[in-house]
Structure formats: C-alpha cells, structure tokens
Amino acid sequence: MKLKIKDEISEGTASRVAELFNALSDTSRILLLVALLHHERNVGSLAEMARISESAVSHHLRNLRLLHLVRARKQGRQVFYRLDDDHISDLIRSGLDHVQHG
Amino acid sequence: MKLKIKDEISEGTASRVAELFNALSDTSRILLLVALLHHERNVGSLAEMARISESAVSHHLRNLRLLHLVRARKQGRQVFYRLDDDHISDLIRSGLDHVQHG
DNA sequence: AAATTATATGAATATTTGTTCATATATCAA
DNA sequence: TTGATATATGAACAAATATTCATATAATTT
Numbered sequence: 001m002k003l004k005i006k007d008e009i010s011e012g013t014a015s016r017v018a019e020l021f022n023a024l025s026d027t028s029r030i031l032l033l034v035a036l037l038h039h040e041r042n043v044g045s046l047a048e049m050a051r052i053s054e055s056a057v058s059h060h061l062r063n064l065r066l067l068h069l070v071r072a073r074k075q076g077r078q079v080f081y082r083l084d085d086d087h088i089s090d091l092i093r094s095g096l097d098h099v100q101h102g
Numbered sequence: 103m104k105l106k107i108k109d110e111i112s113e114g115t116a117s118r119v120a121e122l123f124n125a126l127s128d129t130s131r132i133l134l135l136v137a138l139l140h141h142e143r144n145v146g147s148l149a150e151m152a153r154i155s156e157s158a159v160s161h162h163l164r165n166l167r168l169l170h171l172v173r174a175r176k177q178g179r180q181v182f183y184r185l186d187d188d189h190i191s192d193l194i195r196s197g198l199d200h201v202q203h204g
Numbered sequence: 205a206a207a208t209t210a211t212a213t214g215a216a217t218a219t220t221t222g223t224t225c226a227t228a229t230a231t232c233a234a
Numbered sequence: 235t236t237g238a239t240a241t242a243t244g245a246a247c248a249a250a251t252a253t254t255c256a257t258a259t260a261a262t263t264t
Contacts, residue, residue: 005136005139005195005198007136007137007138007139007140007141008136008137008151009132009133009136009198011129011133011153013198013201013202014129014130014132014133014136015129015132016201017126017132017194017197017198017201018126018127018128018129018131018132019127020197020200020201021123021124021126021127021132021197022123022124022127022128024119024120024123024127025120025121025123025124025126025127026120026124026251026252027113027116027117027120028116028252028253029120030111030116030117030119030120030123031111031113031116034107034109034110034111034116035109035110036109037107037109038109039109042210042211043210043211043212044210044211049110051113052252052253053253053254053255054210054211054212055211055212055213055253055254055255056252056253056254057211058211058212058213059212059213059252059253060252061211061212062212062213074211074260074261076210076261076262077209077210077211077260077261077262078209078210078211078261079210079211079212085204087196087199087200087204090196091193091196091197091200092119093107094189094192094193094196095119095122095123095193096107096111096115096119097189098119098122098189098193099115099118099119099122100115102187102189128221128222130222130223144240144241145240145241145242146240146241154222154223155223155224155225156240156241156242157223157224157225157241157242157243158222158223158224159241160241160242160243161222161223161242161243162222163241163242164242164243176230176241178231178232178240179230179231179232179239179240179241180231180239180240180241181240181241181242
C-alpha cells in the first residue's frame with residue numbers, strides 16, 4: 001500500500017531522513033550492511049568482507065548502532081551484529097536494485 | 103516480489119549504491135526531492151521550499167541530474183525539474199516512512 | 205597471574221562537500 | 235539595443251567525516 005506524502009515536510013524531518021541515508025552513503029558501510037543481509041556476523045568477519053581494519057569496522061558499527069540500523073549481541077569476547085529490522089534490509093535491497101537494474 | 107541478493111557484492115557495486123544514497127544524505131536535497139514528489143517545479147520555487155539560495159539549489163540539482171535522480175525541462179527562461187523515475191520517489195518515501203513510523 | 209584475543213575508543217589527519225560570492229549565459233521585455 | 239530576470243558555474247572557505255594509529259577494556263586461555 002502506497003501512502004500519500006505531503007510535498008512539504010519540516011526541516012527536522014528532512015534532517016532525520018538525510019541522517020538515515022547518510023548512514024548508507026559510504027562504500028564500506030554498504031559492504032558491511034550487505035554482509036548482514038542474511039546472517040549475523042562478528043566484527044572480524046565483517047572486517048574481512050569489507051576489507052577494512054577492525055578498528056574502522058568498529059567505528060562504523062558504532063554509528064550504525066546509534067541510528068538503530070544494526071543490533072549487537074555479545075557472546076564471549078565476540079560481538080555479533082545483525083540488521084536491526086526488516087525495513088533496513090528493504091532499503092538496502094532497493095538501493096542495490098536501483099543500481100543493478102532499474 | 104522480493105529478489106534474493108547475494109550477501110557479498112563487488113566494491114564497485116557497493117560504491118555505486120553508496121553514491122546513490124549519498125545523493126539523499128543532505129537535508130536540503132531531501133527538501134528539494136520531497137518538493138518534487140508530486141509536481142515538477144522551477145528552480146526559484148525549489149529555492150523557496152528548501153530555504154536556500156537559488157545558486158545552492160542549482161548546484162544540488164546539477165549533482166542530482168548527473169546521477170539521473172532528476173530530469174530538467176526548459177521552458178522560456180525557467181527550468182522545471184522533476185524526479186527522474188518512480189524508483190526514486192519510492193526510495194524517498196521509504197526513508198520518510200522509516201523516520202516517521204517504523 | 206600473565207598472556208592472548210576480540211572489540212572499542214579518542215585523537216589526528218586527509219578528503220569530501222555544502223554554501224556563498226562573483227560572474228557568466230540565456231531568454232524575454234521595453 | 236538595453237535592461238531585467240532565471241538559471242548555471244567556478245573558486246574559495248568552513249564544516250563534516252572515514253581511516254589510521256595508539257591505547258583501552260573485557261573475556262578467555264595457559
């Protein structure tokens with residue numbers, strides 16, 4: 001079902017939307033989030049997949065956590081991350097879709 | 103229909119997805135794009151709605167045009183902009199939706 | 205307890221980028 | 235043609251930010 005959306009929104013709302021998309025506006029973070037589309041993964045595994053240092057991954061995950069895009073689960077000394085909800089994966093899928101086909 | 107997406111993509115693909123979302127990662131550009139959700143509008147009207155200078159609007163529109171997010175139509179000395187396709191409005195709607203409800 | 209492993213954090217740096225200002229181009233009016 | 239209007243563009247500056255490096259914390263192993 002497609003909701004109707006006013007063609008004028010508050011600057012505050014616009015700013016929050018921008019903030020959300022901004023979290024998706026970095027190559028490394030896209031690699032991280034795509035890696036989380038199906039399974040949860042720990043930081044080390046994510047670092048490998050995005051080919052950046054674990055420190056860099058940790059910084060990214062912190063931002064993603066603050067925006068509620070990912071959730072953390074600690075198990076022993078590892079921390080497993082997963083996408084916070086289905087809406088996030090839909091957004092990522094839409095972006096991928098737009099780039100690959102449409 | 104939900105497509106299955108591999109949980110590992112090339113860095114090139116990730117970079118293009120990031121570039122797409124990056125275009126949506128600025129408050130002014132969100133205000134501009136939301137203003138275009140229903141009607142096409144000229145630059146002056148867009149500047150009013152986003153409350154930034156026409157020059158700033160023009161710079162933003164240039165980037166959005168290069169990424170094929172908006173299309174321009176010249177009529178007399180005015181230039182009317184509209185969203186390039188439905189996929190774009192879906193993305194914006196999803197972002198708004200995520201911020202306002204979900 | 206000491207050493208090792210996994211992750212987090214703060215500071216510093218380099219790069220990117222949004223806006224402004226000045227100026228350019230194009231179209232219309234007088 | 236001259237002047238006014240609408241939009242575009244380039245340079246410059248300030249602000250935001252991704253990564254690295256060094257260090258900290260927490261959990262496990264020896």
